[in-house]
Amino acid sequence: MPVLYHHTMSSASRFIRLVLGEYGLPVELTEEQPWEMRKDFIKLNPAGTLPVMVDDNMRVLCGPTVIAEFLDETSGILKRDKRLLAEDPFQRAEIRRLVEWFLVKMEADVTKPLVRERIFKLQMPPTLGGGAPDSKILRMARGNIRQHLKYISWLAGSRSYLAGSRLSYADLAAAAALSELDYLGEITWAEAPQARDWYQRIKSRPSFRPLLTERVRGVTPVSHYADLDF
Amino acid sequence: MPVLYHHTMSSASRFIRLVLGEYGLPVELTEEQPWEMRKDFIKLNPAGTLPVMVDDNMRVLCGPTVIAEFLDETSGILKRDKRLLAEDPFQRAEIRRLVEWFLVKMEADVTKPLVRERIFKLQMPPTLGGGAPDSKILRMARGNIRQHLKYISWLAGSRSYLAGSRLSYADLAAAAALSELDYLGEITWAEAPQARDWYQRIKSRPSFRPLLTERVRGVTPVSHYADLDF
Numbered sequence: 001m002p003v004l005y006h007h008t009m010s011s012a013s014r015f016i017r018l019v020l021g022e023y024g025l026p027v028e029l030t031e032e033q034p035w036e037m038r039k040d041f042i043k044l045n046p047a048g049t050l051p052v053m054v055d056d057n058m059r060v061l062c063g064p065t066v067i068a069e070f071l072d073e074t075s076g077i078l079k080r081d082k083r084l085l086a087e088d089p090f091q092r093a094e095i096r097r098l099v100e101w102f103l104v105k106m107e108a109d110v111t112k113p114l115v116r117e118r119i120f121k122l123q124m125p126p127t128l129g130g131g132a133p134d135s136k137i138l139r140m141a142r143g144n145i146r147q148h149l150k151y152i153s154w155l156a157g158s159r160s161y162l163a164g165s166r167l168s169y170a171d172l173a174a175a176a177a178l179s180e181l182d183y184l185g186e187i188t189w190a191e192a193p194q195a196r197d198w199y200q201r202i203k204s205r206p207s208f209r210p211l212l213t214e215r216v217r218g219v220t221p222v223s224h225y226a227d228l229d230f
Numbered sequence: 231m232p233v234l235y236h237h238t239m240s241s242a243s244r245f246i247r248l249v250l251g252e253y254g255l256p257v258e259l260t261e262e263q264p265w266e267m268r269k270d271f272i273k274l275n276p277a278g279t280l281p282v283m284v285d286d287n288m289r290v291l292c293g294p295t296v297i298a299e300f301l302d303e304t305s306g307i308l309k310r311d312k313r314l315l316a317e318d319p320f321q322r323a324e325i326r327r328l329v330e331w332f333l334v335k336m337e338a339d340v341t342k343p344l345v346r347e348r349i350f351k352l353q354m355p356p357t358l359g360g361g362a363p364d365s366k367i368l369r370m371a372r373g374n375i376r377q378h379l380k381y382i383s384w385l386a387g388s389r390s391y392l393a394g395s396r397l398s399y400a401d402l403a404a405a406a407a408l409s410e411l412d413y414l415g416e417i418t419w420a421e422a423p424q425a426r427d428w429y430q431r432i433k434s435r436p437s438f439r440p441l442l443t444e445r446v447r448g449v450t451p452v453s454h455y456a457d458l459d460f
Contacts, residue, residue, distance in 0.1 A: 046331070046381075047327075047330070047331060047334075047335045059320055061323050061327075062323075062327050063327070063330060065295065065326065065330065066323050066326045066327050066330070069299070069322065069323070069326060070319050070320075070322070070323050073319045073322065074319050089300050089303045089304050090289055090300075092299065092300070092303065093291050093292075093296050093299070093300050096295065096296045096299060097277075097291075097292050097293070097296050100277070100293060100295065100296070101276070101277060104277075105277045151276075
């Protein structure tokens, strides 16, 4: 069985776990602390990014984009109307643009700083940057959430799913990131009812269940986190 | 004819121009100053990244990954042994990993800080961060070059091209970034003869010619920059 090196609070890892879940592909999960830059992990992926998937023949796939494209080519292509990357090149381009938006842009603006300050720094040793959260970084990241939520609301309000009429990688990437922010209680859902309705639908999918049961040591999720009717 | 919004000193833009050149696809070039975040440009690509390609039907493709995948699906697929993204899923994964390495990791470690400090800051107004280069950033970025050059040398020494036996996106992404560093005279080629031999081969391709003739206002390239036998 392939091994997926992941972290429960890495959006890119959650995204790939959701894709694997949707396609029914089992993997063995191994948690990796991304700040450790563990020598044997860097041998697998010199860039040090998560997730990394290693198959039974020790072939290595590094990072969410590479893994998602590989899964589309080897599994998605057989799924017909359940394929998570559309068939049309322009549709595929729009899905990829949105995946990048959520895993790169929103990650840099919001998700990464909040997860790092509120979760990773609790677990990191002081020599690697652990310690109390930086209130300036928290404030800046929180200031960016509203804009991103507005964009998701706009997408969810104008289409059934974020990239069009069918569930796609774009929904899974967005929900992966949002689920971390929701865990931390950082989202005021009342301000974004269209985003909430869409997230409720994605969150109710069986592929989402494992994510909703995981807990981070020392950080209790917001009360509605695992609630499918929040 | 499609329009490509680019900047001559953006590695991602150079990469896509090389791909278009290799596939013989003509585009109209429009230079965009990435630091301006021009309103009409942000409408095309909310993430503000370069390059952006707009086709005759005003369909927009944002960023190097999205454009490269689109070009593979619409042109590459017809090119047989001239296809720049291999056929085998694992080969494709390795090519994509390396493209990301050069356009994300090396970009963050080396190319972006050097281009920003030495070129962009000359042209940016002080209100947007323009001014004299920060010597601490220059020192850090220069310290990272050697490691990246060593990696390229190792790849070039163990394979004909960086991702295997055929020219691929990986070579074009690496050469796009290196060409900017070379313009700035930041590369000590004598230290990396295998990387130099490989770069010389890529640089000699007709697709490279337009890049070698462009000049940045106020910054003269190193004397061997356009020299095919440096």
